[in-house]
Amino acid sequence: MENVYELKNVYKTYKNDGKEFTALKDVSLTINEGEIFGIIGMSGAGKSTLVRTLNRLEEVSSGTVNFYGDDLAALKPKELREVRHSISMIFQGFNLINQRTVIQNVEQSLKIIGTPRNIRREKAKQMLEIVGLLEKANEYPARLSGGQKQRVAIARALAVDPKVLLCDEATSALDPKITGEILDLLKKINEERKLTIVIITHEMSVVEKICDRVAIIDDGTLAEIGDVKEVFSNPRSKAAKKLVFPSNPFDPSDENGQLVRIVFDGTQSNVPFIANLVEETGLKVNILSANTRSVGGIGYGQMIIELPESEKDRKTVIDFFRKGGLSVSEVNRYE
Amino acid sequence: MSDYIREAIITGVWETFVMTFFASLFSYAVGMPLGVLLYATSKGRLLENRPVNFIIGAIVNITRSLPFLILLVLLIPFTRFIVGQSIGTTAAIVPLTIGAIPIVARMVESSLNEVQPGIIEAATSMGASPLYTILHFIIPEATPSLLQGGAINVATVLGYSAMAGVIGGGGLGAIALQYGYYSYQKDVLFTTVALLIIMVMLIQEIGIWMSKKHRKT
Numbered sequence: 267m268e269n270v271y272e273l274k275n276v277y278k279t280y281k282n283d284g285k286e287f288t289a290l291k292d293v294s295l296t297i298n299e300g301e302i303f304g305i306i307g308m309s310g311a312g313k314s315t316l317v318r319t320l321n322r323l324e325e326v327s328s329g330t331v332n333f334y335g336d337d338l339a340a341l342k343p344k345e346l347r348e349v350r351h352s353i354s355m356i357f358q359g360f361n362l363i364n365q366r367t368v369i370q371n372v373e374q375s376l377k378i379i380g381t382p383r384n385i386r387r388e389k390a391k392q393m394l395e396i397v398g399l400l401e402k403a404n405e406y407p408a409r410l411s412g413g414q415k416q417r418v419a420i421a422r423a424l425a426v427d428p429k430v431l432l433c434d435e436a437t438s439a440l441d442p443k444i445t446g447e448i449l450d451l452l453k454k455i456n457e458e459r460k461l462t463i464v465i466i467t468h469e470m471s472v473v474e475k476i477c478d479r480v481a482i483i484d485d486g487t488l489a490e491i492g493d494v495k496e497v498f499s500n501p502r503s504k505a506a507k508k509l510v511f512p513s514n515p516f517d518p519s520d521e522n523g524q525l526v527r528i529v530f531d532g533t534q535s536n537v538p539f540i541a542n543l544v545e546e547t548g549l550k551v552n553i554l555s556a557n558t559r560s561v562g563g564i565g566y567g568q569m570i571i572e573l574p575e576s577e578k579d580r581k582t583v584i585d586f587f588r589k590g591g592l593s594v595s596e597v598n599r600y601e
Numbered sequence: 602m603s604d605y606i607r608e609a610i611i612t613g614v615w616e617t618f619v620m621t622f623f624a625s626l627f628s629y630a631v632g633m634p635l636g637v638l639l640y641a642t643s644k645g646r647l648l649e650n651r652p653v654n655f656i657i658g659a660i661v662n663i664t665r666s667l668p669f670l671i672l673l674v675l676l677i678p679f680t681r682f683i684v685g686q687s688i689g690t691t692a693a694i695v696p697l698t699i700g701a702i703p704i705v706a707r708m709v710e711s712s713l714n715e716v717q718p719g720i721i722e723a724a725t726s727m728g729a730s731p732l733y734t735i736l737h738f739i740i741p742e743a744t745p746s747l748l749q750g751g752a753i754n755v756a757t758v759l760g761y762s763a764m765a766g767v768i769g770g771g772g773l774g775a776i777a778l779q780y781g782y783y784s785y786q787k788d789v790l791f792t793t794v795a796l797l798i799i800m801v802m803l804i805q806e807i808g809i810w811m812s813k814k815h816r817k818t
Contacts, residue, residue: 321726350728361723364818365741374737378729406817419723426727 268334270430270462271297271320276329278315278486289315291486293329302456302463304477304494306509309468312486317434317466321353322346334429351379354423358435360415362407362422369394369403372421379426393421397451413444420451424461431455433465437472445469449476470509474498474561482506498561499529500593511568519552524573524580525597528587531566539590547586549579570597602788609776610789614796616690617772620762621800624697625755632702635661636709637735643710647721647731657706665703669761672700673768693762693770701758708754712746713739745816752808756801763797773797 278290289312297303307313318324319331322338331338333349341349354375362371372390381389394400397417407415416436423431433452437445453476456463465477473480473494481491484505490497501510511527530539544550552572559566573580587594635657641647642654667675673696680695681687716739724734740747763774773793781790 323722323726347728347730350726353726355723355726357719357723359717359719361717361719363720363738363742365744365815375727377737378724378727378733408818432726 268299269296269332270299270334271295271464272330272332272335273319274330274332276316276319276331277327278312278319278324279327289486290319290326293483293486293488295481295488295491297462297464298479299462300456300460301478302453302465302476304473304480305464305466305483306468306470306473306480307483307505311483313466313468313483314434316483317355317432317464320430320432320464321350321355351426352429353432354426354428354430355432355434356416356419356423356436358438360407360412360419360439362415362418364407367404367406368399368410368418371407371418372425375422375426389425390421393425394418396424396455397421411444412440413448416440416448417451420448420455424455424459428461430462430464433463433467435466435468438467438469442471445472446475452476474559482509495531495561495564495566498559498566499531500595511570519572520575523552523575525554525570526573526584527568527570527595527597529566529568529593529595530591531564533591537590539587539592542590543583543586547582549574549583551583602786602792606776606780606786606789609780610773610792610796613771613773613776613793614800617759617762617774617797617800620690620693620697620765620770620772621755621759623694624701624758624762627694627698628701628705628754628758629751631698632705633709635702635706637713637740639706639710640713640739641731641735647725647734661703661706664699665707669696669700669764670767672696673765677768688769690771693765693768693772697758697761697765700761701754704757705754708750709747712743712750715746716742745812748808748812748815752805752812755808756804759797759801759804 273293273295276290276293277288280287280289293316305313305316315324319326319338320333322331322341326339333353336349338346338349363374366374369387369390372393373386376386376389391400391403394403397420399414399417399421402410402414402418407418410418419436420431431452437448440448449472452463452465455461456476465472467473477494479492480494480497482489482497482503482505484503489503489505490501497506498510501507540551540553551574554570554572556567556569558568573583584594639654639657639661642650642657644651644654664672676696676699677687679699680692683695684692686692720738720742721734724738729738762770762772763777766772766774766776766778769775773796777790777793777797780786781793
């Protein structure tokens with residue numbers, strides 16, 4: 267599989283009134299052809315800056331961003347514009363031209379690459395058909411809902427047959443239902459056109475739903491990267507744990523109680539392992555929190571439990587879970 | 602009011618119209634590109650260029666801060682050079698145009714500043730050149746605001762054209778001055794003022810109507 271993007275030691279520093287602010291610190295990652303790659307982080311973590319280095323809307327301060335082997339920073343303005351024709355982008359605020367009709371908006375991207383007028387119209391119609399908005403072709407964006415505006419933006423982005431689609435918080439301004447529909451559309455496009463998609467988001471649910479791999483950005487650094495399933499079932503970094511596991515609503519009964527997190531996937535979810543634990547070992551555990559989520563169609567569950575007091579009993583419990591194939595990790599109660 | 606004066610007023614309306622029309626047209630021909638340049642070269646914009654922005658900005662500010670009456674007098678040699686005479690309706694178009702250019706430029710700049718930065722970012726991400734972005738994204742998006750600003754500018758030029766009467770520019774201003782002020786014919790004075798007000802209102806209304814027709818948000 268070919269690398270679409272290869273980022274090596276990317277730094278980005280802003281200078282403002284003599285003060286320096288580092289938005290990206292030593293970020294290295296690769297994005298593969300055909301995958302949906304998620305970049306998640308809290309707001310201000312640097313993810314929007316990161317995605318803008320992918321089409322050089324932001325210049326990097328040091329390090330390299332390679333797109334199909336070409337260093338973006340080395341391109342001359344004209345070459346850069348050429349390359350941008352194969353890197354489309356959609357935005358949180360849609361960014362349509364409000365004074366132009368839907369179809370004129372879609373045609374705009376084709377006009378930039380110099381497509382002749384009649385082909386342009388046809389292609390724009392096809393695109394609107396794909397996003398399900400052909401009947402709105404002659405409406406103005408102001409008459410559309412947020413979800414419809416984003417569909418127009420997607421049509422505009424895809425009309426030029428790009429190699430990559432960058433999505434900058436593309437669903438953040440939409441309600442959960444519409445978000446789901448837009449994500450389904452992106453997934454469909456990814457599968458049918460083998461289009462590489464990079465998704466920037468602060469919402470875990472977006473990554474869970476459609477991403478193949480995910481990078482977690484925390485305070486400008488790459489905290490963790492890997493398959494979504496892997497990161498979700500076994501987050502290693504603090505930032506990842508914070509995103510994957512919400513904070514514990516309950517305090518343990520004992521100040522010094524030992525807490526562990528157990529994570530199980532769909533294949534174990536039909537085993538009543540807590541009941542089995544009590545039955546087989548006679549030991550009791552206190553459940554402090556539990557939830558489930560679906561990642562790429564597979565159900566995942568996690569529980570935070572407080573272990574018995576004695577060291578020996580704790581070991582018995584942990585061994586019992588490990589034997590059952592569950593992942594067990596110690597949790598600091600303030601984590 | 603004598604027939605003679607009535608006829609003079611009709612001619613005055615026509616002269617005022619001619620002066621306003623051509624001065625507005627020429628001032629937009631120069632002021633619009635200047636406004637675009639002011640916008641595009643300012644900090645953080647597509648063609649950011651401090652020296653160019655500073656120089657154009659300084660020229661615009663200086664010409665704008667000159668009282669129009671002073672500009673009229675100051676430009677007499679220039680007007681004579683351009684049109685061969687310094688009095689009359691045609692001659693008045695020159696100082697009117699020069700006086701309106703900086704106003705138009707600033708108005709255009711401010712209309713363009715209203716365009717959402719996201720739209721420019723979208724154009725850039727699609728690989729549009731700065732010039733393309735200005736012509737096909739920024740100006741269309743600013744059109745309603747540009748039209749509204751246009752109405753204000755034309756009304757301002759009309760107001761200025763009345764002042765051109767002072768230096769023999771003709772039009773309603775000259776009549777108001779000649780008959781109304783120097784020979785105390787109040788009825789002439791009020792008629793010309795009323796006509797000027799009506800013309801300004803008409804321009805405003807047309808501008809607002811066009812702007813509304815264009816505004817799709």
